[in-house]
Amino acid sequence: MENQFESKTDVNDLGEFGLIDHLTKNFPINHPSTKKGIGDDAAVIDYGDLATVVSTDMLVEGIHFDMMYTPLMHLGYKAVVVNLSDIYAMNATPKQITVSIAISNRFSVEAMDELYKGIHKACAFYNVDLVGGDMTSSPKGLIISVTAIGAAHPDKIVYRNTAKLGDLLCVTGDLGAAYLGLQILEREKQIYLSNPGIQPELDGQTYLVGRQLKPEARRDAIQMFEQNKLIPTSMIDISDGLASEIFHLCKQSNLGAFVEESGVPIHPDAELKALDFKMDPITCALSGGEDYELLFTINPDDIEKVKYLPDIYIMGEMVKKEDGIKLHTKGGNLHAITAQGWKHF
């Protein structure tokens, strides 16, 4: 829990335009589709025969992140990744982002540098151009709003409302780990607050904490689909937890779903840590959120295309709406999965 505000240059020393120039000068423009990036009233993007895909997300200090255990570089990285994840969930490729930031006067230029280092890393790794944004002050805390813009051939875009009866329900990666990483960080924060002399115990928790602080978007899955000529019948990214996302797919496709508990991928570290916290691992997977994995359905005829793909799991199938959304537990019971609506006001 290092002090991210140690070396201080007042942002007013640079002013708005100076700060934007300073923070964005090392962001290259890599895409021919980016006709104009930062520095005009608007960015200009030209996709010719491709469709444009746009997604936006806002991260608020005290709601989505806690500065006590979130390094600013990780935060910048994550703010980009959660938006790219939405673009991949359309089976599209992100090409540009805009980043708007509101900061209170407790943030220094050095703090903003750290944040933009993370944004830069994400842009470089996922090959997206930073093309615009806004920079303003806030009376309290840090707010980051990112809009991602992607491109796709119109006939390859995958929506949420196009799953068909009998389609197989699949998921990438593993679930629940980001939520458990958050629980670890929250626990260490409480210990630190009650006794600042105690150092945080994060040894051996790298995987779970990493899933919370530095998630990745599943570009690799989209690339595997392309290589294997697979177009999912529907897709959504898992930001609010598996249950909520299954609920969205079902509602929008006017179907139900049958999910095998044994088919829901959970990392061994997550299994162990859930038990340590006296939680049910499957509950963490269903309701945890922030995994940024892809939930998708495929036509059963395409099963050979995914069966041997790494890190993709078939966990159920789409059924009639009247049959509801059900989890078949390892113990042989059938439970209704309820949409864990988000309520964080």
Next chain:
Amino acid sequence: MENQFESKTDVNDLGEFGLIDHLTKNFPINHPSTKKGIGDDAAVIDYGDLATVVSTDMLVEGIHFDMMYTPLMHLGYKAVVVNLSDIYAMNATPKQITVSIAISNRFSVEAMDELYKGIHKACAFYNVDLVGGDMTSSPKGLIISVTAIGAAHPDKIVYRNTAKLGDLLCVTGDLGAAYLGLQILEREKQIYLSNPGIQPELDGQTYLVGRQLKPEARRDAIQMFEQNKLIPTSMIDISDGLASEIFHLCKQSNLGAFVEESGVPIHPDAELKALDFKMDPITCALSGGEDYELLFTINPDDIEKVKYLPDIYIMGEMVKKEDGIKLHTKGGNLHAITAQGWKHF
């Protein structure tokens, strides 16, 4: 100064998705280019042979607006308009917006309804589709982040860095009124705070207060350009004040500018109110901001195309960089115009 929080339905009664559905259900999709709007991971936009233009802005309570005198409907309208203004400033036509909102728990569903009524009015008036966004909570205050997406023929897009030596410097509308409107509202707020029994005196101030609370973007100017086959050589919208915007055009085009004070349009109400506040009207025009007029340059050969257009004023010309940015006052003096950098941290 009515209470915008009187009738209260807790936003938690609806939840995130319920609230989004509730707020956005009456927003139509009007553009064939909008292939998919709200309700998936991302919106899908298809421009065929047009270029995509993207702009984003963030408005923060306590920085950009004061809830004491800003009706939420006006705020929603303005949040959209300031972004559309950026798209028009590219000589492009806005087609879609995304709106992300963070709200503290003091905002009710009814308050959000008011905000979205304003967003709806702006979408209807400017013919843009609401295609996505994010809805989250904030520990304090209201934050609105809007991204506007427009389209233009690539050869008609107008940038900031393409003004040429000898080009005429023009502006739409009038300047300084929005700033004076803000001064009136701030004065009435102070009077109200020191004596809540006194009713605000806004009679006869409609024009100035209206310019602050409900600005419009200059779609009409862009349409006039099109009808008159005029393509400005450079353009920018006036959000931070004339001085700052002239500075941007000059810096990016590597030129200086010569501005006639008598050519800077100021509304009679603004003249009078400036004197009332013991301010120099030209200072209000140069440094006030939030006018959302268009500042642009034209080739002198095009002078016949703008000379008789309503609400467009020629106020100077582009000169060599070495000659600086100068104001020729009514008194015959020559003053350097300095970029009023924004500093509101």
